[in-house]
Amino acid sequence: MTATDLIDIAEANDEDDAAEQLHKWGWTDGLPVVVPTPERVERFLAAATADPDASLGPIAPRGAELTLRGLAANAVMAGCLPAYMPVLEAAVVAMQQPDFNLYGMQMTTHPCALMVVVQGPLAAELGIASGAGCMGSGFRANGTIGRAVRLVAMNIGGARPGEGEVAGDIDRATQGTPAKWSFCFAENRADSPWPFFAQELGFEESDDVVTIGAVEGPHNINDNQSTTGENLLKTIAATMSTPGANTIYRGGDQFVVLGPEHAQVLHDSGFDRRAAQEYLFEHARVDATRVGAEKLEEASLWGGYRLKLEEWGYRVPIARAPEDIRLIVAGGTGKHSAWMPTFGAMWSSTVRIGDHRVAPLNESASWANDLESE
Amino acid sequence: MGITIVNPTSNEAAPRSIARTTATDLSGMTVGFLSNSKMNADKVLEGVATALVERFGITPRLYAKRVPSIAATDELLDQIKDECDAAVVAMLDCGSCASWAVADMAALAQRGLPVSGMASTQFEGFSRQVLAIQGAESLGLSVVQHPVGGIAPQEAFDRVTPAAVDEVVAALTTATSQEDAA
Numbered sequence: 001m002t003a004t005d006l007i008d009i010a011e012a013n014d015e016d017d018a019a020e021q022l023h024k025w026g027w028t029d030g031l032p033v034v035v036p037t038p039e040r041v042e043r044f045l046a047a048a049t050a051d052p053d054a055s056l057g058p059i060a061p062r063g064a065e066l067t068l069r070g071l072a073a074n075a076v077m078a079g080c081l082p083a084y085m086p087v088l089e090a091a092v093v094a095m096q097q098p099d100f101n102l103y104g105m106q107m108t109t110h111p112c113a114l115m116v117v118v119q120g121p122l123a124a125e126l127g128i129a130s131g132a133g134c135m136g137s138g139f140r141a142n143g144t145i146g147r148a149v150r151l152v153a154m155n156i157g158g159a160r161p162g163e164g165e166v167a168g169d170i171d172r173a174t175q176g177t178p179a180k181w182s183f184c185f186a187e188n189r190a191d192s193p194w195p196f197f198a199q200e201l202g203f204e205e206s207d208d209v210v211t212i213g214a215v216e217g218p219h220n221i222n223d224n225q226s227t228t229g230e231n232l233l234k235t236i237a238a239t240m241s242t243p244g245a246n247t248i249y250r251g252g253d254q255f256v257v258l259g260p261e262h263a264q265v266l267h268d269s270g271f272d273r274r275a276a277q278e279y280l281f282e283h284a285r286v287d288a289t290r291v292g293a294e295k296l297e298e299a300s301l302w303g304g305y306r307l308k309l310e311e312w313g314y315r316v317p318i319a320r321a322p323e324d325i326r327l328i329v330a331g332g333t334g335k336h337s338a339w340m341p342t343f344g345a346m347w348s349s350t351v352r353i354g355d356h357r358v359a360p361l362n363e364s365a366s367w368a369n370d371l372e373s374e
Numbered sequence: 375m376g377i378t379i380v381n382p383t384s385n386e387a388a389p390r391s392i393a394r395t396t397a398t399d400l401s402g403m404t405v406g407f408l409s410n411s412k413m414n415a416d417k418v419l420e421g422v423a424t425a426l427v428e429r430f431g432i433t434p435r436l437y438a439k440r441v442p443s444i445a446a447t448d449e450l451l452d453q454i455k456d457e458c459d460a461a462v463v464a465m466l467d468c469g470s471c472a473s474w475a476v477a478d479m480a481a482l483a484q485r486g487l488p489v490s491g492m493a494s495t496q497f498e499g500f501s502r503q504v505l506a507i508q509g510a511e512s513l514g515l516s517v518v519q520h521p522v523g524g525i526a527p528q529e530a531f532d533r534v535t536p537a538a539v540d541e542v543v544a545a546l547t548t549a550t551s552q553e554d555a556a
Contacts, residue, residue, distance in 0.1 A: 010376040018377040027382055041380040061473065061507055064384035073382035101470075103477070104443045107504070108470035155383045158507075164500025172469030172500060250441060294524070298413045345443035345470065 005069055006038065026168070027155055028077065029147065029181060036073040044072035047082035049089055049354055056089065057096045060103035061170065062158030066092060070156055071148075078148035083126055084141060086353050090210040091116050091149050093356045094349040099365070101346040105214040106159040109172050110246055112214040112343040113179035114149050115255070117328060119198050120208030122353060123186035130186035132332025135218055135257075146182030149212075179217035185330050191260035192329035193267035200273065201350050201359035209359075211328075213255060213348035216245075218338035223262070225335075229269030232262060233276060237284035240318050240339050243291045248316060249299035250344030253324040253362070256280070257338045259331040273327050281322035285315035321364040390509025392480050396549045397460055397488045400430040405546075406458035407434055408450075408482075410442040410475050413523035414530035415465035418492050421534030422462055422516075422542055429539070439478075442471035446478045455485040460546045464492035466501045466515070467522045473504050480508040489513060490545035492538075494520035514545025 012018040015035045022028050022035070034040070045052045048068055056066040068089070075088055095102050095114060105112050118128045129139040137143060154160050154171070161176060162169020173180075189196055198209045221239045226232035236256060247254045258266070266276050288296060288309055299305065305316060319325050326348065331337075342348065350359040397403065405426060407419040416436070423434035437454055439446045454461055461482045466472035475491060482489045493501045493515045505511045518533040 005381055006378055007381050008376050008378050012377040013375055015377060018379060022379075022382075035377065036380045036382055038378060038380055058388060059384075061504065062384075062387045063390075063507065064387040066384065069380060070382060070384055073380040076380075077382055101444060104470035104474055107473040107500075108443065109468045110470070151382070158387075164497060164503060167503070170469075170473075170500055170503050172497075250443065294413070298411070298523075343443075343470070345441055 022077070026160060029151060029154065031181070033077040034079055036076040040076045041069060041072045044075055044082045044085055045069065048072065048085040056092050059092070059096070059152065059157040061106050064156055064158065066152060066156045071152060074151040074155055075148045078151055079140070079144040080148050084145050084148070087118055087122070087126065087145055087210055088148055090351045090353045090356060091212055092152055094210055094212040094351040094358070095149070097349040097358060099347045099361055100212070100214070100349045101343070102157070104345055105343045106153060106157055107170050107172055108343055109174045110343050111173050111175055111177040111216060113177050113183045113217065114146070114153060115179070115213045115215045115340065116146050116149055116184040117187060117211040118145070118184065119187040119189070119196060119211065120353070121206065122208040128184065128186040130188040130330050134185040134330055135183070135338065142184045143182050146184030150180060150182060177217045179215070183215070183217070187328055188260055188330045191263070193263050194273050194329065197326070197328045198350065203352060203359070208353040209350055210353060211348055211350040213253070213340065214343040214346050215255060215340035218257070218340055221337040221339055223335055226265065229266040229271040229276070230279070232265050233271070233279045234283065236337065236339070237280050240280065240284040241286050243286045243295065245318070245341035246344030247341045248286060248318045249305070251320045251324070252342050252344045252346050253326055253348050254319060254342050255326045255328065255340040257328050257330050257340070259334055259336050260329055261333065261335050262337045263329045274322070276327060277322040277325050280325050281317060281319060284318045285312070286318065288314040288316050321362065323362045323364060387507070392483050392508065392510040394483060394512040395486050395488050397547050400426065400432055400460070400543065400547060402431055403459040404433045404435060404457065406454040406461040407436050408446065408454060408461060408463045408478060409436065409438040410465060410471050411438055411440050412442050412465040412467060412471050414525065414527055415522070417527045417530035418464045418518060418522060418534055419462060421531045422492065422539060425534065425536070425539040426542070443474055445474055446481070451478070451481050451485060454482060455487055458487065460488040462490050462492065462542060465522055466491050466493035466497050467520060468497070469500070472497045472501050476501055476504040476508055476510070479505070479513055480510040483510060483513055488546040490542045491515045493517050494522050496520035512550070514541065516541035516545060
């Protein structure tokens with residue numbers, strides 16, 4: 001460990017004092033933190049897959065190098081266990097992929113959080129909840145893994161919330177979201193009637209992978225009534241048909257996390273993942289005649305809608321392609337699912353834990369910069 | 375006694391420095407106006423262009439990228455470099471759009487063009503921070519009253535005051551003493 005990795009908080013008499021100093025320096029998310037002493041950090045480094053001195057790349061927007069040691073320090077502060085390190089390493093690699101647009105998502109006025117979805121046998125071993133209440137509070141692994149990723153974004157990436165007038169306050173989220181505290185859950189593989197999400201991306205069933213997206217907090221989709229997949233998808237599509245999401249005019253991908261009971265209804269009606277995606281793509285449309293002229297004008301410029309409106313019958317699709325509507329199964333008993341539109345100007349990223357193999361983008365992925373001139 | 379911790383931040387970003395190019399005189403120049411397609415960005419640029427035509431007889435050329443929250447393509451930036459003598463970028467009036475517009479400014483400066491950005495008052499400080507991140511803090515901004523979106527187009531046009539035009543001219547032409555020395 002070099003001298004520059006260490007900071008001596010001379011005025012601290014104990015760890016309480018040191019923790020207060022971390023708050024004063026603006027290095028926390030506002031909640032109490034565990035003080036990242038060298039001894040604690042060493043235990044985390046020992047549990048990591050990378051070399052202690054390895055660089056995990058420059059984190060936007062500031063572009064400072066994230067070292068494994070820096071990651072470990074933030075993981076300690078977040079309250080993680082050392083065993084979570086391989087998940088965190090994959091997550092920070094995933095969020096640096098160019099089409100993830102970390103630079104933009106860190107500084108946008110949009111309320112996007114870093115959503116971490118862990119998949120594979122390791123998730124259960126680490127106690128990352130995938131069942132009842134998995135997106136909420138109550139689970140150490142979920143709470144602290146999501147929190148650690150957010151701390152890295154703030155402390156290494158250098159974007160803290162504010163109005164841009166104080167050094168480093170360049171996360172310009174107008175309101176932010178509670179999901180920025182932490183947003184992490186695991187895929188519920190035991191109750192998924194479909195092939196696992198990562199298998200759709202070319203990974204093996206036995207692989208451990210991490211998917212990260214820049215998303216709004218989850219929007220609930222309640223349907224306790226539908227007995228057929230088509231009727232259930234009608235509810236989901238109607239819930240997603242809103243003009244206020246970034247994704248409708250910026251593109252990118254978005255997430256529908258199906259509760260297992262909903263997923264089972266779809267499966268029993270013969271919908272596989274692709275068929276459900278196609279149904280949602282065809283039926284989740286926003287009636288352009290219900291959107292004010294000014295918003296439609298700008299949104300149509302960005303999305304190239306103007307030349308498509310008649311072809312679409314003035315019903316604007318909420319995504320560019322069916323495969324951009326990502327379907328994952330998570331949660332416990334009950335007839336609820338969740339929709340997470342993203343920042344829009346981004347594609348989520350999936351990385352295998354260990355070797356950091358990156359899943360390819362959807363073949364249809366492209367930016368809409370030239371639609372207007374078609 | 376003191377407590378030693380492992381630094382959870384990283385104070386040192388990779389050093390970046392983008393040189394600023396200035397023009398001695400805008401008279402007769404071709405100036406590129408790059409809109410990021412934010413609402414009324416084109417109107418603000420029209421306001422600047424109208425004033426620069428009146429004052430210097432420039433030839434304006436309008437360019438646009440369709441998604442404000444990603445970088446302009448290299449093809450578009452190269453085209454501006456090939457066809458223009460200087461560039462004005464708008465609109466720096468939200469988080470992700472301003473941050474990428476700043477990146478576009480830096481990319482144009484790197485191509486050797488004098489460049490100015492058009493920021494709204496609420497995003498001036500932010501834009502200067504992001505310019506510094508890009509190593510481009512020497513580039514100039516012209517500031518107009520926030521908000522620029524959600525107002526009538528004519529109102530956006532009128533926000534380009536003579537003082538705002540002066541700031542564009544200064545950004546494109548006024549060399550600092552250090553640059554003079556160089």
